[in-house]
Amino acid sequence: MRQEVIARIVHAMLDVGLDAIVAVSPENFAYVTGFLSPTQPLMRWRHAMALVTADAQASLVSVDMEQSTIRAKAPPGAEIAVWREFQFDAMTVLADLMNKHKLTASRVGIEMDYLPAADFAALQELLPLVRFVPAQRLLSRLREIKTPAEIEVLRRLSRIADRSITEACRAAGAGSSEMDIAAALTRGVYEQGAEYFKLMIVATGERSVFPNVGPSERVLKKGDICRVEIFPMIAGYHAGVCRTAAIGAAPPQAERIWAKLTECKHLLLDAIKPGASTRKIYEIYRDKLAELDLPPISFVGHGIGLHLHEDPYLGPTEDQPLEAGMVLGIEPLVYETGFGFGMQNKDMLLVTQGGCEILSDYLDTDALLIVA
Amino acid sequence: MRQEVIARIVHAMLDVGLDAIVAVSPENFAYVTGFLSPTQPLMRWRHAMALVTADAQASLVSVDMEQSTIRAKAPPGAEIAVWREFQFDAMTVLADLMNKHKLTASRVGIEMDYLPAADFAALQELLPLVRFVPAQRLLSRLREIKTPAEIEVLRRLSRIADRSITEACRAAGAGSSEMDIAAALTRGVYEQGAEYFKLMIVATGERSVFPNVGPSERVLKKGDICRVEIFPMIAGYHAGVCRTAAIGAAPPQAERIWAKLTECKHLLLDAIKPGASTRKIYEIYRDKLAELDLPPISFVGHGIGLHLHEDPYLGPTEDQPLEAGMVLGIEPLVYETGFGFGMQNKDMLLVTQGGCEILSDYLDTDALLIVA
Numbered sequence: 001m002r003q004e005v006i007a008r009i010v011h012a013m014l015d016v017g018l019d020a021i022v023a024v025s026p027e028n029f030a031y032v033t034g035f036l037s038p039t040q041p042l043m044r045w046r047h048a049m050a051l052v053t054a055d056a057q058a059s060l061v062s063v064d065m066e067q068s069t070i071r072a073k074a075p076p077g078a079e080i081a082v083w084r085e086f087q088f089d090a091m092t093v094l095a096d097l098m099n100k101h102k103l104t105a106s107r108v109g110i111e112m113d114y115l116p117a118a119d120f121a122a123l124q125e126l127l128p129l130v131r132f133v134p135a136q137r138l139l140s141r142l143r144e145i146k147t148p149a150e151i152e153v154l155r156r157l158s159r160i161a162d163r164s165i166t167e168a169c170r171a172a173g174a175g176s177s178e179m180d181i182a183a184a185l186t187r188g189v190y191e192q193g194a195e196y197f198k199l200m201i202v203a204t205g206e207r208s209v210f211p212n213v214g215p216s217e218r219v220l221k222k223g224d225i226c227r228v229e230i231f232p233m234i235a236g237y238h239a240g241v242c243r244t245a246a247i248g249a250a251p252p253q254a255e256r257i258w259a260k261l262t263e264c265k266h267l268l269l270d271a272i273k274p275g276a277s278t279r280k281i282y283e284i285y286r287d288k289l290a291e292l293d294l295p296p297i298s299f300v301g302h303g304i305g306l307h308l309h310e311d312p313y314l315g316p317t318e319d320q321p322l323e324a325g326m327v328l329g330i331e332p333l334v335y336e337t338g339f340g341f342g343m344q345n346k347d348m349l350l351v352t353q354g355g356c357e358i359l360s361d362y363l364d365t366d367a368l369l370i371v372a
Numbered sequence: 373m374r375q376e377v378i379a380r381i382v383h384a385m386l387d388v389g390l391d392a393i394v395a396v397s398p399e400n401f402a403y404v405t406g407f408l409s410p411t412q413p414l415m416r417w418r419h420a421m422a423l424v425t426a427d428a429q430a431s432l433v434s435v436d437m438e439q440s441t442i443r444a445k446a447p448p449g450a451e452i453a454v455w456r457e458f459q460f461d462a463m464t465v466l467a468d469l470m471n472k473h474k475l476t477a478s479r480v481g482i483e484m485d486y487l488p489a490a491d492f493a494a495l496q497e498l499l500p501l502v503r504f505v506p507a508q509r510l511l512s513r514l515r516e517i518k519t520p521a522e523i524e525v526l527r528r529l530s531r532i533a534d535r536s537i538t539e540a541c542r543a544a545g546a547g548s549s550e551m552d553i554a555a556a557l558t559r560g561v562y563e564q565g566a567e568y569f570k571l572m573i574v575a576t577g578e579r580s581v582f583p584n585v586g587p588s589e590r591v592l593k594k595g596d597i598c599r600v601e602i603f604p605m606i607a608g609y610h611a612g613v614c615r616t617a618a619i620g621a622a623p624p625q626a627e628r629i630w631a632k633l634t635e636c637k638h639l640l641l642d643a644i645k646p647g648a649s650t651r652k653i654y655e656i657y658r659d660k661l662a663e664l665d666l667p668p669i670s671f672v673g674h675g676i677g678l679h680l681h682e683d684p685y686l687g688p689t690e691d692q693p694l695e696a697g698m699v700l701g702i703e704p705l706v707y708e709t710g711f712g713f714g715m716q717n718k719d720m721l722l723v724t725q726g727g728c729e730i731l732s733d734y735l736d737t738d739a740l741l742i743v744a
Contacts, residue, residue, distance in 0.1 A: 038584035042571055043681055046487065068707070069582050086670055086689040105606065112490035113417065118506060120489035134490060179562050186558035190551050195586045196572070199414055210441050212410035214567045300434065300456055309415055317458040335440070 001058045001075060008142050010056045019106035021135050023050040024092065025114040027306035028139050030236035032034050032058055033184050035073045036082045037066050044116070044227055047083070047090040052102055061094050091119055095126035097206035103127075109135025140311045144303055145325040150237065151350060154327050155303065157194065157239035158348035158359035160232045164188030166363045169245040173372025174222045178202045182215035185230055194232035198308055201242065202228035208244075209335050209342040211297075222248035225341035231308050238308045240329045245369040253339045258368040259290060264332040265365070266290040268300065272322060272330070272349060272356040279319040285332055286316070294334045301330040306346070326351040327359070373430045373447060374406050380514050381695030382428045391478035393507050394466065395422040397486040399678035400511050402608035404430055407445045409438050416488070419455070419462040424472055433466050463491055467498035475499075479508025512683045516675055517697040523722060526677065527701050529566065529611035530720035530731035532604045538735045541617040545744030546594045550574045554587035557602055566604035570680055573601035573614065580616075581707050581714040594620035597713035604681050610680045612701045613732045614718035617741040625711045627662060630740040633717055636660040636704040637737070640672065644694060644702070644721060644728040650684050651691040654680065657704055658688070666706045673702040676720065698723040699731070 009032070013021050023029050029048045036109070037048030049061040059079035062070045066084050073258040074080060083093035098108070104127065112120070112134040124132065146154065168185035181202050189197050202215035204226040220226070229242035246254060267284045285300035303310035304327055312320050314328070322328075328351065333344035348359040363369065381404070383395050395401050398413040401420045409420030419443070421433040431451035434442045439454050446452060455465035470476070476499065484506040485494070495503065504534040518526065540557035553574050561569050574587035592598070601614035618626060639656045657672035675682035676699055684692050686700070694700075700723065705716035720731040735741065 010443075038586075039571065043679075065583060069585065072582070084670075086685065086687055112493075113488050115483050115489050117487050117489045117492035118484035121484075139381060179565065182562040183559040186562060187555040188557060190554040190587060193551065193589065197590075199411065200568070210444070213441065216567075217565065298456075306413075313458065315458055330603060 001032060001078065004147055005031055006056055006058050009052050009139070010054060011104050012138050012142055013052070013054060013109060014109055016109060016138065018054070018109045018133070018135070020051060020053045020098070020101070020103050021023055021109040021139070022111075023052070028111060030306050031139065031143060033060065033074065036236040037062065038069055039066065040085065046085070047119075049094055051094070051097055051101065051230065052267060057101070059097060059101070061090065061097060064089070072204055091122040091126060095123060098127060098130070103130065105129040107131045107133065109133050109138060111136045111139070114316065143305055144311055145323060146305060146327050150305060151325070151327065153234055153237045154239055154348065155236060155350075155359045157232050157234055158241060159362055160189055160192040160194050161230055161239045161241035162360040162362035163242075164192060164232070165228050165230060165241060165243045166369070169226060169228055169243060169369060170371050172220060172226070172245075172247065174220055174247055176218075176220050178204055178215035178218050181226070181228060185228065188231060189232040194234060196233040198231040198233065198238060199229070201227060203227040203342070206340055209340070211335055221245050223251045225254060225343060227252060227342055227344050229344070229346060236306050238304060239360070240304055240308055240346060241348060242331060242333075242344045243363060243365065243369060244343045244345060245371050248370070248372060249370070250368055251339065251341060253337065253345065254341065255368060256341055257334065257337055257354045260288060260292055261332045261334070261343060262366050265330070265345060265347070268332065269349075269356060269358070272328070272351060274324045274351060274353065276322045277319055278314045278322065279316060281314045282316055288332070289334060292334070294337060297333065297335065300332060301328045303327065304329045322351050324351050324353050373404060373450065376519055377403055378424055378428055378430050381424050381511070382426060384510050384514055385424070385426060385481060388510065389479060390426070390481045390507070392425045392470070392473070392475050392506070393481040393511070394483075395424070395511065396483045399481060399608065402678055403511065403515060404668065405446065406607065408608040409434065410441055411438065418457070419491075421466055422552055423466070423469055423473065425475070429473070430729060431469060431473070433462065433469060435462070448694055463494040463498060467495060470499060470502070475502065477501040479503045479505065480636050481505055481510060483508045483511070484562060505526050505714065515677055516683055517695060518677060518699050522677060523697070523699065525606055525609045526611055526720065527722075527731045529604050529606055529609060530613060532564040532566050533602055533611045533613035533732055534615075534732040534734035536564060536604070537600050537602060537615045538741070540712065541598060541600055541615060541741060542743050544592060544617070544619065546592055546619055548592050550576055550587035550590045551591075553598070553600060557600065561602060561604040566606060568604065568605040570603045570610060571601070571656070573599060575599040575714070578712055581712070582591060583707055595623045597623060597626060597715060599714055599716050601716070601718060608678050610676060610678075611720050611732070612676055612680055612718060613720060614703060614705075614716045615737065616715045616717060616740060617743050620742070620744055622740055622742060623711065623713060625709065626713065626715065627740060629706065629709055629715055632660060632664050633704045633706070633715060634738050637702070637717060637719070640702055641728060641730070642720075644723060646694055646696045646723060646725065648694045649691055650686045650694065651688060653686045660704070661706060664706070666709060669705065669707065672704060673700045676701045694723050695727050724736065
């Protein structure tokens with residue numbers, strides 16, 4: 001268990017008058033414990049939960065199937081209540097645990113944006129005197145400011161992503177397929193120590209205009225633009241980096257658009273510092289795309305960590321000041337340039353006391369990457 | 373849209389007196405449409421939904437961000453209602469769509485085991501006269517019997533998994549790391565045409581006793597047992613195959629345990645046919661492990677398709693007859709042999725009219741795979 005995180009959660013729950021918080025999503029389970037329950041992200045019924053009480057005790061709920069893995073990762077003597085997969089009794093076991101911790105008639109925060117409606121109905125029936133309130137915002141707000149250990153793993157992941165993408169692009173050329181890029185890229189992330197990855201985007205040629213598409217059998221030809229992104233993972237944490245490469249030579253208009261995206265990147269890097277408004281950061285991107293007569297997307301960046309998109313978003317709707325310790329994915333991009341290709345440059349940044357620092361520092365992206 | 377699937381859903385909804393069904397999970401969205409909404413499986417708030425009405429009309433709800441991708445994959449003229457990510461209005465857009473289809477005071481099935489409690493509460497408030505009932509069981513029951521097109525993609529995926537694992541194991545030896553196996557394995561699945569994968573297990577030596585662990589930096593040595601599993605994906609479909617290999621030579625007891633698991637596999641293959649009881653199939657596995665004085669896990673197989681675990685489960689608690697057209701992952705295994713290693717052999721099977729057919733037919737697993 002992470003004592004620093006538990007202390008933060010307790011502080012926040014006392015502020016809003018909660019007696020306990022139940023983390024039910026994979027990311028908040030990992031936030032409390034420091035590790036993922038392996039199959040929870042894949043099978044949503046395999047609930048793994050962490051109960052944190054106002055007196056700073058943390059206890060876990062695990063499915064029988066994952067019990068040995070969780071016990072091996074949790075500190076010795078940790079309280080782990082085990083439910084049985086085919087008895088479907090996760091909510092009963094959680095309710096028993098809450099009763100044991102004298103929460104029978106308490107005020108408890110829970111992630112209402114994760115817990116399925118059927119499970120919540122069951123829990124309410126088991127604990128009719130508990131007042132459940134949404135806790136997702138409290139937890140996501142805490143997760144915005146990373147601990148030193150979180151920053152370290154995000155720095156490592158940023159370099160893994162950047163280097164793997166760059167090397168996979170450099171190994172590609174006319175005649176390779178998107179699957180070849182994918183194969184080189186996944187090999188790269190694992191060889192460099194990632195445990196898993198999410199959302200690999202390999203979008204080349206006419207496919208480069210689509211936001212979130214994986215690799216296809218498409219064969220590359222000279223003049224193709226390639227958008228390549230991956231989110232490698234370690235211990236539940238993600239970095240997201242995207243690079244754009246041209247095969248052999250850039251198509252007409254590509255250098256001009258890339259230069260604008262690069263100008264935009266530097267304006268963003270100059271503006272990102274503690275106290276800067278997330279909305280004003282977004283407006284830098286929106287205005288730069290306006291110079292190209294191209295449409296912006298609905299954000300130019302977002303927090304990243306235990307989820308591949310976290311608060312804060314840098315977009316037009318909400319506004320908040322940036323703070324030191326935030327880690328952001330910043331992605332000046334245009335999907336549809338009007339010339340049959342899209343371009344994206346996504347970096348990982350740490351907001352520091354004095355400004356910001358690029359964590360994805362393997363490739364210098366000021367010039368468009370041209371390969372083979 | 374898949375007309376055959378929509379017809380099945382309509383038939384089932386009329387049977388239980390529903391006016392419409394809303395598919396809200398990634399797998400049921402893909403079941404209706406034939407494709408995944410790319411980031412829905414990764415960001416649960418990026419709702420993609422399919423509304424199927426009793427008159428066999430299907431319309432979609434998409435987040436703005438994925439609109440271009442979904443429109444490119446859906447048939448021309450398909451009705452797609454778009455919600456705006458940062459207006460958080462997915463439920464409002466769904467409610468409007470339901471009103472448009474005259475479902476304002478109807479009986480509607482929805483996946484209560486997926487829809488988050490907060491979204492369900494919002495939907496109930498928007499549509500106070502609609503009676504929502506759980507639809508997850510109806511949909512999972514339909515998905516148990518695969519269409520010919522589904523069987524074809526599962527056959528392809530089974531071979532991709534089997535061959536990739538076998539080749540990655542054959543390339544490993546004393547001195548390679550689990551990350552090397554992972555790198556070769558992921559390269560293999562993409563080179564053979566998978567679009568993505570889930571849950572790669574690389575568990576070697578003393579780590580081979582843990583159920584669902586990814587690769588680590590552990591370096592292999594002679595006599596290690598390696599459990600390697602992967603679920604490659606195409607169009608939302610998964611195959612799950614697991615192989616066990618020994619590095620250089622099998623440790624004492626491994627050949628004896630493998631022979632029992634092989635006996636078990638053949639008993640299972642003989643027993644699996646239309647009409648066979650899922651519980652009795654499980655008992656074959658349980659009894660065979662009893663001969664070794666080893667504990668069984670809580671199932672020996674499960675349906676597989678758009679989710680990596682689907683109904684029916686072959687376990688001790690529920691019971692149902694197998695039917696032709698089911699695709700099953702069958703995995704006689706023991707995690708903790710008592711000798712510091714675990715062993716697992718997981719095949720993909722199709723239940724046929726006359727019995728069953730192995731879809732993962734690349735490696736003959738009767739003898740333990742010994743590499744390097």
